[in-house]
Amino acid sequence: xxxxxxxxxxxxxxxxxxxxxxxxxxxxxxxxxxxxxxxxxxxxxxxxxxxxxxxxxxxxxxxxxxxxxxxxxxxxxxxxxxxxxxxxxxxxxxxxxxxxxxxxxxxxxxxxxxxxxxxxxxxxxxxxxxxxxxxxxxxxxxxxxxxxxxxxxxxxxxxxxxxxxxxxxxxxxxxxxxxxxxxxxxxxxxxxxxxxxxxxxxxxxxxxxxxxxxxxxxxxxxxxxxxxxxxxxxxxxxxxxxxxxxxxxxxxxxxxxxxxxxxxxxxxxxxxxxxxxxxxxxxxxxxxxxxxxxxxxxxxxxxxxxxxxxxxxxxxxxxxxxxxxxxxxxxxxxxxxxxxxxxxxxxxxxxxxxxxxxxxxxxxxxxxxxxxxxxxxxxxxxxxxxxxxxxxxxxxxxxxxxxxxxxxxxxxxxxxxxxxxxxxxxxxxxxxxxxxxxxxxxxxxxxxxxxxxxxxxxxxxxxxxxxxxxxxxxxxxxxxxxxxxxxxxxxxxxxxxxxxxxxxxxxxxxxxxxxxxxxxxxxxxxxxxxxxxxxxxxxxxxxxxxxxxxxxxxxxxxxxxxxxxxxxxxxxxxxxxxxxx
Numbered sequence: 001x002x003x004x005x006x007x008x009x010x011x012x013x014x015x016x017x018x019x020x021x022x023x024x025x026x027x028x029x030x031x032x033x034x035x036x037x038x039x040x041x042x043x044x045x046x047x048x049x050x051x052x053x054x055x056x057x058x059x060x061x062x063x064x065x066x067x068x069x070x071x072x073x074x075x076x077x078x079x080x081x082x083x084x085x086x087x088x089x090x091x092x093x094x095x096x097x098x099x100x101x102x103x104x105x106x107x108x109x110x111x112x113x114x115x116x117x118x119x120x121x122x123x124x125x126x127x128x129x130x131x132x133x134x135x136x137x138x139x140x141x142x143x144x145x146x147x148x149x150x151x152x153x154x155x156x157x158x159x160x161x162x163x164x165x166x167x168x169x170x171x172x173x174x175x176x177x178x179x180x181x182x183x184x185x186x187x188x189x190x191x192x193x194x195x196x197x198x199x200x201x202x203x204x205x206x207x208x209x210x211x212x213x214x215x216x217x218x219x220x221x222x223x224x225x226x227x228x229x230x231x232x233x234x235x236x237x238x239x240x241x242x243x244x245x246x247x248x249x250x251x252x253x254x255x256x257x258x259x260x261x262x263x264x265x266x267x268x269x270x271x272x273x274x275x276x277x278x279x280x281x282x283x284x285x286x287x288x289x290x291x292x293x294x295x296x297x298x299x300x301x302x303x304x305x306x307x308x309x310x311x312x313x314x315x316x317x318x319x320x321x322x323x324x325x326x327x328x329x330x331x332x333x334x335x336x337x338x339x340x341x342x343x344x345x346x347x348x349x350x351x352x353x354x355x356x357x358x359x360x361x362x363x364x365x366x367x368x369x370x371x372x373x374x375x376x377x378x379x380x381x382x383x384x385x386x387x388x389x390x391x392x393x394x395x396x397x398x399x400x401x402x403x404x405x406x407x408x409x410x411x412x413x414x415x416x417x418x419x420x421x422x423x424x425x426x427x428x429x430x431x432x433x434x435x436x437x438x439x440x441x442x443x444x445x446x447x448x449x450x451x452x453x454x455x456x457x458x459x460x461x462x463x464x465x466x467x468x469x470x471x472x473x474x475x476x477x478x479x480x481x482x483x484x485x486x487x488x489x490x491x492x493x494x495x496x497x498x499x500x501x502x503x504x505x506x507x508x509x510x511x512x513x514x515x516x517x518x519x520x521x522x523x524x525x526x527x528x529x530x531x532x533x534x535x536x537x538x539x540x541x542x543x544x545x546x547x548x549x550x551x552x553x554x555x556x557x558x559x560x561x562x563x564x565x566x567x568x569x570x571x572x573x574x575x576x577x578x579x580x581x
Contacts, residue, residue, distance in 0.1 A: 003034040003047035003054065004076070011078040016071040019060070026072040030056055033076045041111075043104040044079070044087060053079040053087055055104065090114045092122050099134055108138045116145060124150065130526050139525035157527075166549075166572040169204065169564065170211065176200075178554040178566035179220065180230045183511075184237055184264050186559050188212070191571070192220055192230055192239070201230075201239065203266060206562065206573065213266035218242055224254030225278075226466050227298050234302035236269070236320065237262040246278050252294055253278050259300070259309070261320065269323045275312045277336045277354075281375055283460075289374040291388040291416070291460050295354055299339025308351070310337040315351065329360065333371060342381075352379050357395055370395035377458060378421045380428060382442065388458055390415040390432065392444060401444055405435050419457040422470045422477060424491055429477050431470065433459055437479070439493045448493030455482045455505060471508055471516065476539060478516045480505040486518055488541045497541030506532065511557040514539050517576075519555065522548060534563065536576045545576045 004010040013033055017026045030037070030045060034054050037045040045054045056076045060069025079087070083101055086094035090111045099108075116123060127142045147154045172178070172193060179199075181191035187206040192199060202214040218241040220229045229240045239260045246253030259272045278296035297310040307318040315337045317327035331337060331353065340352040348367060351358040355375060359368030372393065376385035383395035390403035391414070406412045415432040422429040427447065431437040431454040439447040455469040456462050470479045476496070479487040482504045488497035506519040515536060522533040529551060536545035549555065554566030561576040 002049045003037065003052055005052045005078055006035075006047060006050045013076040014073060016061070016073050018071055019062075019069055022068045025058065025060075028058055028072075028074040040087060041104065042106055044107070053084045055079055057104070086111070092119060092126060095134075095138070096131075099138075105137070108135060109141050112138070112141050112145070120149070127526065130524060132524055136525050143526055143528070166565075166574045169206075169209070169571040169573050172569040172571075174569055176569050178569070178571060181554045181556045181564055181566070181571075182230050182232055182237070183556050183558045184232050187562075188264070189556060189558070189564055190230065190232075190237055191554060191566075192217070201262070201266070203264075204571070206558075215266050215268075217260065218258060221256035223251070225252055225294070225296065225298070227256075229256075235264075235305075236302060237264060240298075244274070250280065253280065255296070255298070261307070269320055270307075270318055272309065272316075272318070274309075276310060277312065286374050288414075289387050289389055289391065291458065293388070293458065293460070293462075295375050297336055297339045297354060301339060301341040303341065303343050303349075308337070308339075308341045308349070310339050312336075327364075329364070331358065332366065332369065335371060356385075357383060377417060380421070380423045384444075386417065386421050386430075388417055390417055390430065403430065403432075403438070405432075417458050419454045419469050422472055424472045424477060426491060429470065429479075431479070439477075439489070450487075450489070450493075450495070452479065452485060452487050452498075453481060454479050467505070467507060469505060469508065471510060473510050473516060473539065474513050476516075478508055478510075478518070478537065480508050480518060486535070486537075488516075488537065497537065499543075503533070509557075511561065512559050515544070515561070517557055517563075524548075532565075534576075536561070545579065547574065547576075 004013055033056060034045040034047050035049065037047050039045055043055055043057050045056055054076050056074065058072055058074050061073045062070025083098060083103065086098050092115065095108055095111060123142065123145065127146045173195065176193050176195040179192045179194055181189050183189045184203070188203055190201060190203045192201055199217050199219055200214055201217045203212045205212050217239065221240040221243060222229065223243045224246065227240065231238055240256040241260055242257035244255050244257040246255055255276045255278050257274055259274055261269045263269060276297055278294065280294050281290055283291055300307060300309045302320065305320045307320055309316045309318065313331045313334050313336055315329040315331065316325055317329065318324065319326045335353045335355060338352045338354050342350045344350065347362045349360050351360070356371040357368065357379065358366065361367050370383070372385055374387060376387055378386040385393040385395060392401045403415045404412045405415050415435065418431040418433045427439060427441045429437065429439055433456055437450045437453045441447055457467065457469060469481065470477060475491055477489050483502055485501055486497065486499045487495065489495050501520060504521040506521055508516060508518045510516050515538060518535040518537065520533040522531040532549045532551060532555065534547045534549055535543055538544050549565050550567040554571065555563065557563045557576065562573055563576050564571060564573050
């Protein structure tokens with residue numbers, strides 16, 4: 001018996017059968033469509049008379065609101081000559097040229113099963129090429145096949161990851177894992193490791209290629225808000241350790257209980273019991289100004305070897321050269337120090353609080369104070385307060401400016417900040433939720449508006465997101481938005497880079513004030529492990545380097561662009577300015 005193309009010249013056919021039993025799929029005949037045909041692959045049939053290839057499939061259909069299908073539908077499609085060639089002559093080149101074509105779901109896997117014995121070297125090359133445009137089931141098949149056929153090479157890739165130019169710095173004990181790293185000099189970095197319930201702080205010298213020192217520390221703070229737990233500040237190495245429960249029901253209010261500050265040789269200078277304030281702001285109390293979010297004071301400031309640290313409603317002042325507390329400043333009106341302090345040319349210290357500004361002269365007298373009834377999300381160098389609903393209040397004049405968005409229907413709505421404002425010499429960059437962003441001058445006049453914005457880190461559904469999605473360099477602003485794009489503008493508002501992305505932005509930072517590094521989450525089905533995509537951007541908006549690292553733990557970059565990163569118990573380095581062939 002001939003197929004429908006032999007009989008009538010037909011290339012399509014379909015029919016329905018009412019569902020009789022939801023537990024069993026109806027079985028349609030195929031011989032009245034393709035006759036007594038061969039079946040080279042699942043759902044593919046070849047007519048013995050005219051050699052036409054047909055794709056015949058069965059699916060449930062009916063009212064989409066119904067829990068079960070109302071009908072079973074059989075459809076048949078005569079396959080065109082281009083796709084037919086791959087079915088008759090399976091090849092890797094055929095898969096690559098047909099990867100966008102429609103085939104049965106398991107077809108490519110069946111072709112690969114046919115080729116795996118005769119084309120092993122070509123399949124190995126295909127795995128190493130890691131073509132991102134291949135169908136997901138092809139990537140998974142290649143991963144499983146390569147892992148089984150070349151276990152030693154697979155383990156090497158799992159350890160070293162991609163790129164191949166990464167150099168192994170050192171290997172720790174098998175159960176010792178790197179948590180985080182931080183450069184403390186041009187060629188030295190510190191890192192925290194964990195081994196079961198023990199934690200260590202260590203330093204490594206890139207020039208001499210050896211670990212300089214290693215000390216035991218308490219458990220780092222990792223049970224609440226995702227804050228930096230190891231960082232360099234003003235010549236000192238700082239670490240948040242321990243844990244204080246902030247709320248029985250809300251873990252984002254948890255906070256560290258100890259701050260340890262070390263010199264760059266690993267000697268502990270102070271270990272301070274913390275009394276940070278971390279609390280939830282209720283929108284009923286600050287309606288039309290703030291949003292339901294958390295407010296905390298996890299920051300501190302070091303100026304000329306003097307540490308200014310929040311402690312309940314006080315400011316504790318430590319002399320780090322002496323390693324002891326020298327002064328306690330009581331905050332007026334029970335206000336809380338935010339941890340951010342600035343020294344003026346005359347030697348006065350300006351303290352940013354959670355609701356305002358406090359100025360103290362060298363004699364310890366209060367010379368300036370401004371207290372808002374609300375919680376600003378940002379205070380700039382001109383003493384302007386920025387609130388979540390885009391209202392800017394000047395502490396100098398008391399004037400307020402509100403940024404609104406007028407819809408096409410003439411409705412004017414107050415805009416909402418997506419993330420913290422970014423101050424640059426001569427102006428401010430404001431990003432808004434959903435509807436773009438603005439570049440303003442120092443008088444809050446609009447220089448330019450943009451259709452893009454940043455990741456939403458301030459909104460009501462963004463509790464605990466502490467990453468900074470926009471940064472400034474010497475003369476650029478880099479803006480990132482999860483699953484949307486990376487943008488670069490200059491201080492005049494000219495767009496230098498606009499790169500679409502389809503993944504989460506883990507971090508954006510600059511290591512030398514000129515170049516920017518963007519870390520993206522990355523998954524390509526060629527491995528089961530978490531991976532990180534690293535982009536190095538030039539000041540002109542060019543992508544200098546694009547690399548895939550094995551995982552996001554332990555990544556830091558030196559002033560010279562040397563990137564270190566960890567994989568389990570191993571630490572690697574790579575020069576971001578050296579491109580691979």
